[in-house]
Amino acid sequence: MVVKCEDVWREISNYFEEDLDPALKLAMEEHFAQCAHCSSVRDGMRNVIGLYGDKAMFSLPAGFYPRLHDRLADQVEGRKISRRAWLVSVGVTGALAASAICAAALDRFVPRPLSEMSQPARRLPERLVAIVDGGKMFHAPGCPFMHGKYHMVTAQEAAREGYAPCTRCMRDALRSAGNVMPDFEGEESASGATVEE
Amino acid sequence: MRNRDSSDAAVAGVARSDPGHEHEAALIGRIQSGERELFYELIRPYERRVFAIAFTVLRNEQDAEDAAQDAFLKAFKYLGQFRSESRFSTWLIQVAINEARLRLRKSHLEIMRPIVDQENEDGTYTPRDFTDWREIPSEALERKEIRERLVAALGSLAQKYREVFVLRDVEHMSIEDTALALGISAGAVKTRHLRSRLMLRDLLSRGWEGIWTGNSQIPKGTKPWS
Numbered sequence: 376m377v378v379k380c381e382d383v384w385r386e387i388s389n390y391f392e393e394d395l396d397p398a399l400k401l402a403m404e405e406h407f408a409q410c411a412h413c414s415s416v417r418d419g420m421r422n423v424i425g426l427y428g429d430k431a432m433f434s435l436p437a438g439f440y441p442r443l444h445d446r447l448a449d450q451v452e453g454r455k456i457s458r459r460a461w462l463v464s465v466g467v468t469g470a471l472a473a474s475a476i477c478a479a480a481l482d483r484f485v486p487r488p489l490s491e492m493s494q495p496a497r498r499l500p501e502r503l504v505a506i507v508d509g510g511k512m513f514h515a516p517g518c519p520f521m522h523g524k525y526h527m528v529t530a531q532e533a534a535r536e537g538y539a540p541c542t543r544c545m546r547d548a549l550r551s552a553g554n555v556m557p558d559f560e561g562e563e564s565a566s567g568a569t570v571e572e
Numbered sequence: 573m574r575n576r577d578s579s580d581a582a583v584a585g586v587a588r589s590d591p592g593h594e595h596e597a598a599l600i601g602r603i604q605s606g607e608r609e610l611f612y613e614l615i616r617p618y619e620r621r622v623f624a625i626a627f628t629v630l631r632n633e634q635d636a637e638d639a640a641q642d643a644f645l646k647a648f649k650y651l652g653q654f655r656s657e658s659r660f661s662t663w664l665i666q667v668a669i670n671e672a673r674l675r676l677r678k679s680h681l682e683i684m685r686p687i688v689d690q691e692n693e694d695g696t697y698t699p700r701d702f703t704d705w706r707e708i709p710s711e712a713l714e715r716k717e718i719r720e721r722l723v724a725a726l727g728s729l730a731q732k733y734r735e736v737f738v739l740r741d742v743e744h745m746s747i748e749d750t751a752l753a754l755g756i757s758a759g760a761v762k763t764r765h766l767r768s769r770l771m772l773r774d775l776l777s778r779g780w781e782g783i784w785t786g787n788s789q790i791p792k793g794t795k796p797w798s
Contacts, residue, residue, distance in 0.1 A: 388766035416699045419773035433624035446641045
């Protein structure tokens with residue numbers, strides 16, 4: 376059998392795959408011995424196959440596997456992650472609840488009202504107070520800022536009738552009853568003239 | 573004359589009788605029944621292959637890694653659709669190729685069509701360079717510039733040739749599996765394979781003779797592998 380160059384080029388790939396009829400293979404080898412061009416094609420193709428067949432040609436980039444694992448984790452380990460997430464969320468919720476209880480106990484989460492109008496209602500002590508006739512305030516008996524004739528009523532009655540507590544003498548009484556009077560200083564200075572009855 | 577032509581039925585028969593295939597089929601069954609972590613074991617032998625085929629299509633390492641990850645995710649998601657008549661590896665390569673092609677279409681990289689893409693598949697490819705080649709030792713691949721030139725030469729081929737060449741000569745897949753993975757006939761695989769080898773030979777032959785030396789540290793006139 377005699378083959379031409381075109382036949383060799385057409386079958387050269389099969390030659391390397393050993394996918395040829397033995398007679399054709401022999402004829403090609405005889406052709407190679409005589410044809411420098413076809414020998415060049417054969418040698419070049421052998422090099423191409425050898426070079427590209429090396430695993431080093433397409434090595435994986437560094438860190439490929441961990442990145443792939445991270446990407447797949449949500450899907451593949453979905454159940455595990457949600458169980459873990461559930462445990463974490465339970466823990467976080469418990470911790471938040473505990474801290475909220477502690478904070479409430481310490482009264483740290485109650486915002487401080489900015490104006491006197493937003494203050495909680497004050498409890499007046501269960502005691503008798505003095506109201507000077509013609510005055511607008513009620514006093515603790517013996518208050519040095521009280522002048523003139525006065526009569527005694529309970530503090531609740533005095534407040535109900537519209538009398539205001541004296542900021543000097545009633546301050547300690549209100550404090551001892553657990554009330555806070557943050558703005559009394561200002562009120563006192565603003566109405567200082569009327570305090571001294 | 574041809575002893576490697578076979579039908580899909582023969583492929584299926586080979587796949588069923590392969591012990592590796594049976595092991596994979598068992599793994600897939602366990603994954604589907606809830607042992608999902610076994611998916612890592614299933615894909616481990618094919619990680620490099622999936623990356624290689626994605627890189628072949630996309631010609632960019634980062635895009636190839638993203639496409640490979642997407643391919644593995646899809647493989648996990650649609651594992652229930654895998655029919656064990658074919659090899660899992662072939663099915664996985666199909667998924668990877670589709671993913672890479674999709675990504676390529678989205679990125680509009682196909683507008684950079686290589687010159688050799690103009691070849692007519694029906695015609696006969698004629699070798700253009702008859703330079704006398706020496707045998708190149710595989711150690712040459714340790715030289716980064718040579719590896720880069722080989723990748724660049726491969727990247728200059730049309731996609732249809734790159735895909736066949738990589739599956740056949742890099743991943744050593746059979747003609748039948750390559751045909752199945754690419755959705756083409758065994759005859760088309762053989763034709764494209766022959767052409768890709770001849771084209772690469774021509775491209776690299778010119779490189780060996782001096783074009784490569786222009787951008788590298790290799791002294792002009794010497795073969796880069798010597």
